[in-house]
Amino acid sequence: MTIWLVFSAVLSASLLLTWVLRRYALSRSLMDIPNGRSSHSVPTPRGGGVAIVLTYLVTLVLVAFAGWVSWSAALPLLGAGALIAVVGFLDDHGHIAARWRLLAHFGAALWALLWMGGLPTISLVGVEVDLGWLGHVLAALYLVWMLNLYNFMDGIDGIASIEAVCACAGACLVYWLTGHENLMIAPMLLAVAVLGFLYWNFPPARIFMGDAGSGFLGVVIGILSLQAAWAAPEMLWVWLILLGVFIVDATFTLGRRLLRGDKVYEAHRSHAYQYASRLAGRHLPVTLTVMAINLLWLLPIALFVGLGFDGVLGLMVAYIPLVLLAIKFHAGELEKA
Template sequence: MISELTSLPRPAILAAGALTSAICVFVIIAKARDLGLMQAPVARSSHVRPTPTGGGIGIVAGTLLAGLLLPGGSGQTLSLLLLGALLAALGLFDDWRPLPARVRLPVQALIVLLAIWITGGTAAIAGDSGAVVQLGAGLLLLLGGLWWVNLFNFMDGIDGIAGQQTVMMMISAMAIAALGTPAALESWTWWLMAATASATAAFLLFNLPPARIFMGDAGSTFLGFVIVAIAMKSLVAGWLSLPQWLILSALFASDATVTLIIRYLRGENIAEAHRSHAYQRLARRFGGARPVTLSAFGLNLLVILPLALLARDTGFGLLAVLLVYLATAALALLAGAGLPDHETAGIATYRRLLKR
């Protein structure tokens, strides 16, 4: 049966994945109370009334279905899909009964480590260097991958923000790969990018402001992992460079990292839930998620993507990464990333923090 379905045209498989995602999300919205997937607002929430969560299950189901049906799959690709499903299951359990970091982080680290080994991501960074360099590159990939999975979860805090980031990163990576390596269009990995974007876009129909459902940890950690796995596979294939992926990640990586640093300097518990990310403060300042999510989409499309397209050259790529991260970090600071609502962003505020 599977062999017959894999003969379907790829666009039909993408459509099946998107439809699966939409149906799952629709069912979860209808049955959220019975499933125990209603998220009540608390002091640190960005919503004001109980709202269904766990909509990321639809993204997971749609992406996995398409990934299994797309031609060109292998034992390696099946292993990556299985790891993504395991991480999504962990996130779903965390949605029901929050797990402490001492439980979540080791499991996430093991899953990311296995993905590095399966894809050969270390070789893409370190090349034929010696064992010490290889070990260092593997450690950096592990820490970077683990941070990305978790920051993607942290950044899923207002309607549509994580969904648009996923769609834009996948479409951008697809465009860069297709323009630089036309043969990539025949690869399972390239079409998995399309499947991830399609399943996420179907979820966004219900999640754009004002959201009828939230993604939840199942969806956000799954998407964070899928992006990491796809990035490593594309690096190994030579479709994209590391600077290009760093640029595509800039909006989320800068906001999450600056917020973490400022909260640490303030002496706060950085593992505690909060709503002081730059995007959250901006949403409150501008009266809702819509202007912030649309602005993030516009920046990704009109600024981040063109710069990433130009960053394939290693020399310019590193310079572009530096400039992009300086600019996005500055934007996060101007928005007051890491500060509570009663504090206003400004040089005096940050100077006071540094003197503590």
């Protein structure tokens, strides 16, 4: 019963704090003004993701003191999440050069990996493989990519919030069914914190997440996936499957832009979800479609993998239709004038 009271408090705090941040943004004219590379058409307050950050980090400290989450699990999330949120907040309110942001991203990844012990053994076609130092390098790149791809994919109303709620709640369902209930608290707290923000961010959004929120979600979700892999190697595949929509769209788009020689650090509107939202004429159908894919396609496959189905094969089955969708919706292609 106590944990449900905590979840209720987190939901209420996130909901209220987002309202406060919206009022603050409106009073200070902290608005996201549409331009030629935007996916929205109406000036909208930004920075609401700070509500997720504050609610989650404060609650994580409290549940760690209560013994519901170990400090060895909480500290990677607290340190890396706080650093990325601060850098994102400063970038939202001014500008930080890309090289300094990237340095902070790798610093956050290093902090998390030092506490976790790097990359655990991973399960490949039924064999557990220890990649040694190469695995630790790959884990750092993975965390940096996760936080950046989450930023890239936070481009239409509600999509980043829906993805976080679906992935975290889906992982908790897999944990519950496979006897890993001890892993459930941290991701479920994140899902509930995001849910409070989603009330204000659901299409049509009344406030945007901002870099502080999107980068925070990316790095925290990445850390949660690696922590799960330490408990059970197959859980890394579970998380990668649950995050398939974001991983495939962002990676496919980046790959095409790199091959074309684009400046990949510049803003653009060439993700598949952005093309789909322009085709639909609004954001809601695309956001709801992402939720449907998560719940009706990716979650069942993740459940099978959690229950013993091969993770590599499960990932391939999950991703092939997503790649086809990315091609269908012109991910990474130049926008026609």
